[in-house]
Structure formats: C-alpha cells, structure tokens
Amino acid sequence: xxxxxxxxxxxxxxxxxxxxxxxxxxxxxxxxxxxxxxxxxxxxxxxxxxxxxxxxxxxxxxxxxxxxxxxxxxxxxxxxxxxxxxxxxxxxxxxxxxxxxxxxxxx
Amino acid sequence: xxxxxxxxxxxxxxxxxxxxxxxxxxxxxxxxxxxxxxxxxxxxxxxxxxxxxxxxxxxxxxxxxxxxxxxxxxxxxxxxxxxxxxxxxxxxxxxxxxxxxxxxxxxxxxxxxxxxxxxxxxxxx
Numbered sequence: 001x002x003x004x005x006x007x008x009x010x011x012x013x014x015x016x017x018x019x020x021x022x023x024x025x026x027x028x029x030x031x032x033x034x035x036x037x038x039x040x041x042x043x044x045x046x047x048x049x050x051x052x053x054x055x056x057x058x059x060x061x062x063x064x065x066x067x068x069x070x071x072x073x074x075x076x077x078x079x080x081x082x083x084x085x086x087x088x089x090x091x092x093x094x095x096x097x098x099x100x101x102x103x104x105x106x107x
Numbered sequence: 108x109x110x111x112x113x114x115x116x117x118x119x120x121x122x123x124x125x126x127x128x129x130x131x132x133x134x135x136x137x138x139x140x141x142x143x144x145x146x147x148x149x150x151x152x153x154x155x156x157x158x159x160x161x162x163x164x165x166x167x168x169x170x171x172x173x174x175x176x177x178x179x180x181x182x183x184x185x186x187x188x189x190x191x192x193x194x195x196x197x198x199x200x201x202x203x204x205x206x207x208x209x210x211x212x213x214x215x216x217x218x219x220x221x222x223x224x225x226x227x228x229x230x231x232x
Contacts, residue, residue: 044222046221050211095166096154
C-alpha cells in the first residue's frame with residue numbers, strides 16, 4: 001500500500017497571503033495525484049487531478065505541481081472561503097490512498 | 108447537474124448489518140465506475156470499495172474485505188453497500204463518489220470527481 005503524508009498538519013495564513021501545502025508518496029505515483037478540499041460538514045470537493053490540472057470551476061488561484069513522490073498545492077492569495085482541510089490522494093495503485101490532510105486556518 | 112444522494116445510515120449494534128444506497132442523477136450512471144469512501148468522526152478519508160461500470164471489477168479495502176459487499180443497479184441508477192459484521196471502527200460518514208476515467212500512458216486511471224453529501228453510520232451498543 002502506498003502511504004501518503006502531508007505537511008504541515010496545520011497552516012495558519014492571513015487572508016490574501018500565499019499558502020503552500022506539501023504531499024509525499026511512499027513510492028512513485030507518477031502524476032496520478034488529486035487534491036480535495038473539505039469544509040466542515042461538507043463532502044470533499046475535487047480541486048486538482050493529474051497533479052496539476054484544475055477541475056471544472058476551480059479558481060486559478062489554486063495550482064498543483066510535482067510528480068513521482070513529491071507534490072505541492074499552492075493557493076496564491078487566500079480568500080475567506082479557502083479556509084478548509086485539504087487532502088491529497090494517489091490513484092496510481094490500489095488501494096487508492098489519501099493523505100491525513102492539512103488544515104488551513106486563519107492567522 | 109451531477110447529484111449523488113446517499114441514504115440508509117443509522118445506529119446499529121456491533122455485529123449487525125446495514126445497507127447503504129446512493130441514488131445518482133444528472134449523468135449516464137452506467138458509464139461510470141463508482142466508489143464508497145468513509146470518514147470516521149474527526150478523521151481523514153478512507154477509500155472503502157470500488158465497482159466498475161458493468162460490475163465486472165470490484166475492489167475492497169483490506170479493512171472491510173469479507174464483510175462489505177458493493178453492488179449497483181444500472182437500471183435504477185443506484186449504488187449499494189451491504190455492510191455485515193459491523194464493528195465500532197466502522198463508525199463513519201460514508202460517501203459515494205463517481206470515478207472519472209482518464210487514459211494515462213496507455214492505461215486507465217480513475218479519480219473521484221463528484222461526491223455525495225454522505226450518510227452517517229454509527230456502530231455502538
């Protein structure tokens with residue numbers, strides 16, 4: 001099983017600032033990596049797939065990069081609606097494993 | 108508009124059974140693989156099971172293998188999860204999620220593009 005790790009566990013950011021979230025896979029997942037956003041009481045929402053392709057309707061301030069084992073999600077200028085938990089997920093191998101999440105909260 | 112609506116959650120005693128349903132609309136259900144993903148209270152996401160569009164391929168997480176059964180009825184646009192021998196650690200919100208298929212380097216891979224709102228399963232005596 002591929003183990004996904006995320007850092008930091010919590011990121012405190014002021015509105016308008018840049019946020020950089022990291023995700024690491026225990027072995028290569030190529031570019032088969034997705035990012036999801038989850039707000040309290042809501043279902044996860046797909047942000048990024050293929051490590052860097054934004055899903056339909058996702059604002060351009062969200063960008064993804066990386067391949068192999070190291071990935072990054074960047075939110076260029078945090079808006080109030082972006083404070084949430086972010087999960088990465090590899091879909092290269094079974095089982096399709098998620099990282100433990102990074103909580104982005106207001107500084 | 109893609110909609111996925113789960114139902115069937117509730118309180119069940121350890122060792123008991125429950126059947127979850129997911130009603131799909133807004134897309135051609137029979138063309139997509141589907142999945143169940145769960146989230147224990149205050150915890151992260153855990154993939155549970157996947158089923159291909161024609162039910163030919165089925166996968167389970169080790170944590171539920173032999174106890175849970177995924178199925179679908181394409182005529183009814185519905186996905187199911189039969190959960191038997193439930194344990195306290197199965198307590199979670201269960202989400203159904205559509206799998207979007209893309210071709211990458213000659214193989215097909217699947218990510219989860221739409222999710223339902225979830226249904227809560229509580230296993231407790």
